[in-house]
Amino acid sequence: MGFTRFLHNDAVSLEAMLATAVDHTAEAARGRHVLAIHDTTELNFSAHSGSKHGFGVVGNGRDIGLFLHPAIVVEAGDGDPRQVGHAGGILGLADANIYMRQKAPPGGRKSRERQRKIPRPIEAKESGRWVRGLSLADQRLREASMVTVISDCESDFYEMFATPRSAHVHLIVRAEHNRVLSDGAKLFAAMAAAPHVVGQDIFISAKDGRAARKARTRISWQEIEMPRPRVGFDLERLPATVKLNAVRVEEIDPPEGVKPIVWLLLTTHEVNSLEDALRIVGWYRARWTIEQVFRVMKSQGFDVERSQIETPEIMSKLALAVLIAALRTMQLVNARSGTSGQKLADAMDEAAEPLVEMLTKKLEGKTGTLKLKNPHPRGTLARLAWVAGRLGGWDGYVGGGYKPAGPITIARGLARFDAIREGWELQKDV
Numbered sequence: 147m148g149f150t151r152f153l154h155n156d157a158v159s160l161e162a163m164l165a166t167a168v169d170h171t172a173e174a175a176r177g178r179h180v181l182a183i184h185d186t187t188e189l190n191f192s193a194h195s196g197s198k199h200g201f202g203v204v205g206n207g208r209d210i211g212l213f214l215h216p217a218i219v220v221e222a223g224d225g226d227p228r229q230v231g232h233a234g235g236i237l238g239l240a241d242a243n244i245y246m247r248q249k250a251p252p253g254g255r256k257s258r259e260r261q262r263k264i265p266r267p268i269e270a271k272e273s274g275r276w277v278r279g280l281s282l283a284d285q286r287l288r289e290a291s292m293v294t295v296i297s298d299c300e301s302d303f304y305e306m307f308a309t310p311r312s313a314h315v316h317l318i319v320r321a322e323h324n325r326v327l328s329d330g331a332k333l334f335a336a337m338a339a340a341p342h343v344v345g346q347d348i349f350i351s352a353k354d355g356r357a358a359r360k361a362r363t364r365i366s367w368q369e370i371e372m373p374r375p376r377v378g379f380d381l382e383r384l385p386a387t388v389k390l391n392a393v394r395v396e397e398i399d400p401p402e403g404v405k406p407i408v409w410l411l412l413t414t415h416e417v418n419s420l421e422d423a424l425r426i427v428g429w430y431r432a433r434w435t436i437e438q439v440f441r442v443m444k445s446q447g448f449d450v451e452r453s454q455i456e457t458p459e460i461m462s463k464l465a466l467a468v469l470i471a472a473l474r475t476m477q478l479v480n481a482r483s484g485t486s487g488q489k490l491a492d493a494m495d496e497a498a499e500p501l502v503e504m505l506t507k508k509l510e511g512k513t514g515t516l517k518l519k520n521p522h523p524r525g526t527l528a529r530l531a532w533v534a535g536r537l538g539g540w541d542g543y544v545g546g547g548y549k550p551a552g553p554i555t556i557a558r559g560l561a562r563f564d565a566i567r568e569g570w571e572l573q574k575d576v
Contacts, residue, residue, distance in 0.1 A: 150397075153460050153463045153464055155325050156562070159463075160244070160389060160462055160463055160466055161537075163463070163466050163470070164239070164241075164242055164466060166476075167239045167470050168238075168239060168240060168241070168286055168567060170238055171219050171237055171238030171286075171287075172240075172286055174219075174237040174238060174491070175219055175287050175289070175293075177289070178221055178222070178237075178288065178290055178291060179222040179291050179292040179294070180222055180237060180289065180290050180292070180294070180508035181222050181292075181293075181294050181296055181298075181429055181432050182217050182218075182219055182220050182240050182279075182283035182292055182294070183217065183220060183295075183296045183433050183435060183436045184214070184216065184217035184218070184241070184276070184279040184295070184297055184403040185216075185297065185437075185440075186210070186213055186214070186215040186383070186434045187213070187214050187443075188203050188204040188211055188213050188214075188299070189204075189211045189213070189214060189450060189451055190209050190210075190211045190451055191209070191210050191211050191212075191401070191453075191461075192210060192260065194454055195209070195210050196452075197456055198210060199455050199456060200459075201246065201458050201461075201565045202246030202247045202248055202249065202458075203248070203249045203414050204247070207249070209329070210247070211451075212244055212461060212462065212465060213244070213245050213246070213247060214243075214244050214465055214469065215242070215244075215245070215301050216239060216242040216243070216436070216469055217237070217239070217241040217242075217279045217282065217295075217541065218236065218238070218239055218240070218435065218436055218453070218473060219238055219239065219283075219287065220234050220235070220236050220237060220435055221234035221237060221325055221486070221488075222294060222429060224272075224428070227319050227324075230412075233440070233478065233481055234486065235486035235487075235488040235492060236480055237492055238473060239469070240279075241279055241282045241283065242273050242281045242466055243470055244462045244466065245272075245275070245281070247310065251351065255568070258269050262309070263380035264452050265377065265378050265380075266381045267380060268303075268305060268378050269521055272420070275298070275367075276297060276303075277306060279297075280295050280306065280309060281294050281309065281311075283315070283529070284311050284312050284315045286575065288312065288314075290312050290313075290314070291571070292316065292406075293314060293315045294315075294317070294318060294429055296314065296317075296318045296395040296429065296430060296433050297314070297317075297318075297322050297433075297545050298319075298433065299320050300411070301319065301321070302319055302322040303323075303382070304374060304381070304388070305321060307388045307390060307412070307485055308374070308384040309384075311335075316413065316414045316415050317412070317414045318411055318412070318413045318426060318430050319412045319414060320409060320411055320412075320573065321392070321410040321411065321412050323335075325372060326373070327372060328369055328372065328387055330375050333370065333392070334410065335548055337366060337394040338408055340383040340394065340397075341366060342364045342365060342366035342394075343364065343365060343366070343420055344364055344365075344398075345363035345364055345365035345395060345423075345427075346360055346364075346424055346545075347360045347423060347440075348360070348361045348363055348365065348397075348407075348427065348431070349361075351406065356404065359401065359404075360379070361398075361406075361407055362395055363395065363396060363397055363407075364395075364398055364399045365393065365394065365395045365396075365420065365423050365424070365427070366393075366394045366423075367391060367393045367422070367423040369389060369390070369393070370389070370391070370392045370419075371387050371388070371389050372387060372390065373386065373387050374387065376506050376530075387501050388468070389459035390412045390414060391412075391413050391414075391416065391417040392410060392412055392427075393409075393410070393411045393413065393417060393423045393426045394410045394411075394428065395407070395408070395409045395423075395509050396408045396409070406452075409427070409430070411426055411427065411430055417537065430565050435476070435495050436482075438476055439469070441473075441553075442472040442475055442476055442553045443468050443469060443472045444555070446553055446554065447475065447554055448463065448468045448471060448472060448557065449469045450465060450554070454492055458470060472557075474537060474560060475557045476553065477492070477493055477527070477529065477562060478493070478531040478535075479529065479552070479556055480525040480532070480552050481493075481529040481531050482528060482532065482550050482551065483528065483529035483550070484521075484525070487527075488526065488527040488528070489526060489527060490502065490525050490526060490529070491526055492527055493527055494530075498530075499524070501566070501567055502529060502530050502569050503524065503536070505519045505533045505536075505563070505566070506529065506532070506533055509533060509536040518543070520532045520533070531556065531565075533559070533563065534556050534559035534563055535550070535551030535555055536551075536559065536561040537558075537559035537560075537563055538551060538556055538557070538558035538560075538564075539555055539559070540555050540559075545554045
């Protein structure tokens with residue numbers, strides 16, 4: 147009930163919550179090459195449709211819900227596609243766009259304007275969220291040494307590539323459209339015919355009942371030029387052509403019955419060698435991070451879709467709060483092995499370090515066994531992840547069939563850590 151009152155408080159605004167999260171991320175990104183990964187997920191509340199009102203519809207056009215389009219920021223790392231997951235650590239949030247889709251009018255989904263083929267500016271389209279995410283990442287991460295904005299097929303449209311951006315901001319977009327290039331060739335055929343070389347094995351995560359595997363690949367790359375579309379709203383304000391580098395990666399000899407992966411990536415980065423091409427593939431694979439965050443928000447963590455909040459205004463606040471909590475959780479999950487090399491300051495202010503050390507000493511116990519010792523150096527995020535795991539119920543043992551703390555355990559531990567910190571801060575003022 148206390149949390150419900152908090153969300154209903156007019157002084158608690160989406161803008162203030164987002165600004166606080168963005169400020170921390172911008173500071174953490176200073177001087178680093180970061181990936182700004184954005185994507186859209188739907189929050190489906192059909193299980194509680196009788197108690198909710200004012201919501202739009204989700205992708206099937208029937209169930210009620212909201213859409214969430216965040217841009218999360220991850221340290222770029224070296225872009226090695228052989229790695230399981232992504233080496234760079236999560237830094238935070240650059241934007242979160244929460245919106246509703248109105249139910250289709252009787253007689254069809256298209257509006258009268260679309261039926262009449264009246265062009266609309268990209269800002270007026272739902273797809274404008276991709277350009278908005280790019281522009282805000284550019285603006286809010288201006289002190290990063292480099293920003294690579296990564297997005298999937300839905301963002302493959304001309305305005306995305308032609309929108310002005312700062313010199314330190316680049317794009318990686320997975321191609322969806324088999325567009326005609328300036329020389330008259332079709333994109334997919336041109337890249338399939340381009341000279342290729344054997345690439346590196348790529349780890350493919352388990353998905354939709356498909357087992358995880360290592361995929362042998364071949365890879366090709368070349369510069370392409372895209373002409374401006376002939377039809378569209380105010381396209382004359384954009385350049386007549388855009389030059390990009392295309393990278394195509396194809397799986398060789400996939401397992402029987404498994405469709406081979408074929409990715410065609412369009413990027414503004416220079417690609418002059420196999421090493422460059424593999425780096426683009428590695429950075430694109432970091433997009434999996436945002437899928438993990440969405441799962442922690444839903445079935446594998448906070449279960450936000452089961453919330454009984456009745457109005458979209460209050461639900462939007464909850465969705466943003468859960469997004470921030472899921473990011474904090476995955477930040478520690480990804481840091482728990484220590485391989486990301488992140489500092490404690492990437493997650494919270496360094497004033498919390500004495501508390502982390504106090505809790506480490508308590509949780510290690512007096513057994514003297516190395517198996518119950520926090521193995522990570524002071525001041526690292528991995529050290530906090532160990533503490534959060536132990537507070538969440540993880541036994542602390544590693545090896546011998548024991549698993550590290552997962553997202554649900556880490557989230558539970560973080561909640562306990564925050565409560566302990568609040569009391570710790572209060573006693574310092576007594």
